[in-house]
Amino acid sequence: MSTAILSALPEEQSSLVQHLAHPQRLMHAGRAFWRGELHGHPVVLALSGIGKVAAATTATALVEHFGVARIVFTGVAGGVGEGVNVGDVVVAQDYIQHDMDASPLFPRWEVPGYARSRFACDAALSALLSGAARAYLASAGGQLGLKTTGDQVVALPAPRVHEGLVASGDRFVCAASEALHLHGTLQAAGHAVLAVEMEGAAVAQVCHDYGRPFAAVRTISDRADDTAHVDFPAFVRTVATRYAEHILLGFMQKLSN
Ligand code: SAH
Numbered sequence: 001m002s003t004a005i006l007s008a009l010p011e012e013q014s015s016l017v018q019h020l021a022h023p024q025r026l027m028h029a030g031r032a033f034w035r036g037e038l039h040g041h042p043v044v045l046a047l048s049g050i051g052k053v054a055a056a057t058t059a060t061a062l063v064e065h066f067g068v069a070r071i072v073f074t075g076v077a078g079g080v081g082e083g084v085n086v087g088d089v090v091v092a093q094d095y096i097q098h099d100m101d102a103s104p105l106f107p108r109w110e111v112p113g114y115a116r117s118r119f120a121c122d123a124a125l126s127a128l129l130s131g132a133a134r135a136y137l138a139s140a141g142g143q144l145g146l147k148t149t150g151d152q153v154v155a156l157p158a159p160r161v162h163e164g165l166v167a168s169g170d171r172f173v174c175a176a177s178e179a180l181h182l183h184g185t186l187q188a189a190g191h192a193v194l195a196v197e198m199e200g201a202a203v204a205q206v207c208h209d210y211g212r213p214f215a216a217v218r219t220i221s222d223r224a225d226d227t228a229h230v231d232f233p234a235f236v237r238t239v240a241t242r243y244a245e246h247i248l249l250g251f252m253q254k255l256s257n
Contacts, residue, residue: 004070022035032047176224179196221240
């Protein structure tokens with residue numbers, strides 16, 4: 001059975017499409033899907049769209065229409081945890097919807113009907129993603145740790161791989177005060193969030209419903225602060241696309257079935 005690789009942004013998907021053997025483009029639910037093989041494994045590549053509803057629709061189509069066995073997400077996110085910096089990688093252990101609030105009927109962040117606020121990722125798939133991310137950062141470490149400004153080469157801290165909780169919601173978080181508030185209120189309730197994005201929790205919930213393993217890797221594109229929108233486009237074009245390509249190819253190489 002196929003593995004679905006879901007990307008949030010077209011730039012990330014296009015680098016993977018170039019590696020597809022026997023590529024076949026199909027339209028479904030107004031979306032383009034690519035079927036083919038990566039490292040001999042059948043895959044379906046899809047764009048999630050932006051936000052929770054678009055991502056849930058795409059994930060549902062992947063399960064119902066394409067019959068995929070598992071879904072892996074690759075994208076970018078804003079770092080909100082301490083020490084989660086631009087250029088780092090976060091592999092999600094579980095997901096929470098930071099904008100879910102049916103209180104006082106249900107506890108804050110609990111998804112009504114599920115008796116839980118967090119949806120876990122598959123441990124085995126996540127371990128493969130972490131391994132692939134570590135291997136890529138180690139191999140590219142020398143280049144990633146240097147930045148050229150004018151004729152000066154500046155050393156940057158080496159990028160790191162983090163594993164933990166990621167929060168999704170239908171907001172591009174781009175104010176330091178908002179990022180601080182979001183992180184602080186969740187932390188006070190025992191939810192130590194590393195990063196914020198707009199799709200993963202929705203896909204995690206769909207995978208929970210269908211009993212499909214799910215894992216996600218996010219490259220940190222910004223710190224969800226007042227300059228988040230400035231850093232974002234150039235980072236996606238240059239750094240994040242390369243990360244997605246190398247980490248996902250490394251992951252597919254290690255996948256056993
Ligand atoms: N520039 C894009 C829009 C990107 S929206 C376009 O024009 O199409 C931001 C995307 O990056 C979402 O997919 C989201 O999951 C992720 N993301 C990165 N940083 C984020 C942040 N600070 N807050 C929320 N989502 C963020």
